[in-house]
Amino acid sequence: MSGYPEYMQASLKKVAATRPARLEKAREGREVVKAMTLAEREEVLNKFHPDYLPDARKPVRVGPNKDEEMTSRVVDLLESYPRINPDDFDLSEPDYDTDVLIIGGGGGGCMAAIQVANAGMNAVLATKLRVGDSNSMMSQGGMQAAVNPHDSPTIHYLDAIGGGHFDNNPELVQAMTMDAPRIAAYLEELGVMWDKDSEGRLMTESGGGTSRRRMLSCRDYTGAEIQRVLRDEVKNHPDKITIVEYSPAVELLLDEAGEAAGALLYNMETGEYN
Numbered sequence: 001m002s003g004y005p006e007y008m009q010a011s012l013k014k015v016a017a018t019r020p021a022r023l024e025k026a027r028e029g030r031e032v033v034k035a036m037t038l039a040e041r042e043e044v045l046n047k048f049h050p051d052y053l054p055d056a057r058k059p060v061r062v063g064p065n066k067d068e069e070m071t072s073r074v075v076d077l078l079e080s081y082p083r084i085n086p087d088d089f090d091l092s093e094p095d096y097d098t099d100v101l102i103i104g105g106g107g108g109g110c111m112a113a114i115q116v117a118n119a120g121m122n123a124v125l126a127t128k129l130r131v132g133d134s135n136s137m138m139s140q141g142g143m144q145a146a147v148n149p150h151d152s153p154t155i156h157y158l159d160a161i162g163g164g165h166f167d168n169n170p171e172l173v174q175a176m177t178m179d180a181p182r183i184a185a186y187l188e189e190l191g192v193m194w195d196k197d198s199e200g201r202l203m204t205e206s207g208g209g210t211s212r213r214r215m216l217s218c219r220d221y222t223g224a225e226i227q228r229v230l231r232d233e234v235k236n237h238p239d240k241i242t243i244v245e246y247s248p249a250v251e252l253l254l255d256e257a258g259e260a261a262g263a264l265l266y267n268m269e270t271g272e273y274n
């Protein structure tokens with residue numbers, strides 16, 4: 001327990017001291033941790049969860065999402081003044097001209113860039129830090145895909161819609177659940193080493209809110225493994241994908257029709273805008 005900070009020591013000792021009793025209960029098939037009632041859960045959430053604070057959410061007052069309620073910190077960002085004065089920039093000669101600009105080099109951005117390259121087009125992949133520095137890299141549990149014979153993308157769809165309290169975007173859930181088995185196979189083709197049993201079959205774990213075992217994993221570093229492979233594949237297309245690192249997009253540029261047509265990137269190393 002020496003690697004843990006001081007404030008956690010008392011809690012760690014308590015966990016260690018009570019472990020034998022919990023193991024004994026588990027061995028005997030008795031309930032190990034008493035499930036909380038709804039009222040108890042509500043109390044803990046209200047006390048500690050940032051989303052449950054009274055000022056956690058508020059409506060945004062400007063822009064295309066006007067009146068939509070969001071996390072207050074996101075609203076503050078959307079309502080803040082821009083870093084730059086648009087009049088200071090000559091946009092007639094952009095530093096990069098490309099078919100598709102992708103902002104963000106996580107799993108989604110890398111996969112998008114690969115698809116652009118596969119379709120024979122050019123992409124600029126602009127990202128805040130390095131390609132792969134992302135949430136995708138940190139995700140560990142696994143990726144849900146209905147790959148087992150007793151499962152189907154339709155059951156996966158129902159699980160996800162129910163799990164989202166019928167609030168999620170049905171088209172998005174449909175795309176995600178129907179495509180998942182194909183994407184899992186594609187990722188394997190690119191090099192992802194999914195966990196498999198001794199017969200070479202994909203192993204699946206139970207995930208939160210699901211009625212079937214359908215979580216594919218790569219030990220406890222699934223996201224890092226997927227991101228490793230996607231980053232490699234992005235770098236396999238230097239002729240098609242231009243990587244621009246340490247360059248967060250700070251403004252989106254609109255064309256005459258008001259559609260997003262580009263972005264202003266802030267180069268964190270030189271302090272210049274591209």
Ligand SMILES: Cc1cc2nc3c(=O)[nH]c(=O)nc-3n(C[C@H](O)[C@H](O)[C@H](O)COP(=O)(O)OP(=O)(O)OC[C@H]3O[C@@H](n4cnc5c(N)ncnc54)[C@H](O)[C@@H]3O)c2cc1C
Nearest residue numbers: 104105106107108127128134135136139140141142248249
């Ligand atoms: C600790 C952890 C564990 C998780 N576990 C799981 C799991 O087990 N299973 C699961 O399905 N999901 C899990 N998730 C969620 C999952 O990782 C994300 O939903 C998913 O990776 C999002 O992918 P993305 O490509 O959309 O975004 P990200 O991976 O977050 O990539 C966004 C990229 O955009 C860049 N960026 C941000 N702002 C800008 C800007 N202005 N300009 C340029 N670039 C910018 C970022 O640097 C980053 O590279 C987990 C997440 C975390 C953090």
